Amino acid sequence: SFFGLPHQVPHERVLIAADAATGLRTMIAIHSTARGPAFGGCRFWAYENDLAAHHDALRLSQGMSMKNALAGLPFGGGKAVIVKPKGDFDRAALFAAFARAVDSLQGAYITAEDVGTTTADMRGVQALTPYVSGIPREGAFGGDPSPKTAWGVFVSIQAGAKTLLGRSDLQGFRVAIQGLGAVGWHLAEFLHQAGARLVVADIDAAKTAKAQAQFGADVVSVETILAQPCDVLAPCALGASLNAASIPQLNARFICGAANNQLATLQDGSALAERGITYLPDYLVNAGGIISVAREFRNEGEEGAVMAEVSRIADRVQELLARIQTSGRTPAAEADVWAQSLLVRA
Ligand code: NAD
The missing domain is CATH 3.40.50.720 (NAD(P)-binding Rossmann-like Domain)
Structure with missing residues (x-):
């Protein structure tokens, strides 16, 4: 179903956004904000078709709800997918358009890296929206999860x-x-x-x-x-x-x-x-990566404390x-x- 996966808690909402100028086609799935804003990375992938992308966004965002809950984080679950354009494209412009889509959700969804996206992409996103994490900063904890x-x-x-x-x-x-x-x-x-x-x-x-x-x-x-x-x-x-x-x-x-x-x-x-x-x-x-980017987003902790928190997964x-x-x-x-x-x- 477009509304969620069988026998599971349905999704709260999915934003489907396209931008003709840059070739952006993205789906941002917000599974649950019960624990806080939906937090989860952005996947950049050459999907076979739009339905496959939609299904991936639903599955991944639901997994983020579960992951963030078990990790004890004050965040819900969300995930973005961007359908990789078939021809040539301007990567910086495409991620700028993605940033505008993220920003339009006014903090209901916070993005970061996932398969196919880099810290450089997220730095570009950060220029246009504060709702992003996973970016190395001088003298501060954070970066590649x-x-x-x-x-x-x-x-x-x-x-x-x-x-x-x-x-x-x-x-x-x-x-x-x-x-x-x-x-x-x-x-x-x-x-x-x-x-x-x-x-x-x-x-x-x-x-x-x-x-x-x-x-x-x-x-x-x-x-x-x-x-x-x-x-x-x-x-x-x-x-x-x-x-x-x-x-x-x-x-x-x-x-x-x-x-x-x-x-x-x-x-x-x-x-x-x-x-x-x-x-x-x-x-x-x-969950180690989301623990790291969540700490970074909240501007708290340092390397040792984050590693100790990740170790508690055991x-x-x-x-x-x-x-x-x-x-x-x-x-x-x-x-x-x-x-x-x-x-x-x-
Ligand atoms: P990545 O793209 O850096 O690595 C994936 C690797 O798998 C690549 O080296 C690729 O060549 C290889 N690969 C692809 N298909 C393969 C196949 N059929 N057989 C063998 N190798 C194959 O991605 P990543 O960041 O290392 O993430 C890996 C997985 O972990 C993804 O499913 C991702 O969603 C998940 N994950 C990543 C993070 C993170 O912090 N990066 C956090 C949580 C979950």
């Missing part, structure tokens, strides 16, 4: 290893990473430093070659990464990688990665549980794993119930 996201995923892997597998360290732990982009690369660094063995894949061969050289990572094809025998699988590319086709082939003990919307459907969460693979929900473990992973022992739900269903209980007006 991806190292913080990677740290949150890393501490979640540590928590999962301890609680699920009784491991007190990651020495020799085998981790398969799908996607070595901004987050996947930092995650690989943290894991390598902790003594983990890495198996990696990316559509960009330069990135995997670098991981092989720097971390001694095994490189496999993008077609086979999900099926690699490993302790933990870390999806760090795009969404819906855990689906009816991939789940029967998985060879992991548990799943913990940065990508948003890893499950194609909620039923895929059950399919994983049936296979005995514990799925640590994406929006629980990948406590919530342990709480989730304790909750499923009593509820009998899958981790994905339990996280949904937990997050929805927090989507209430203060």
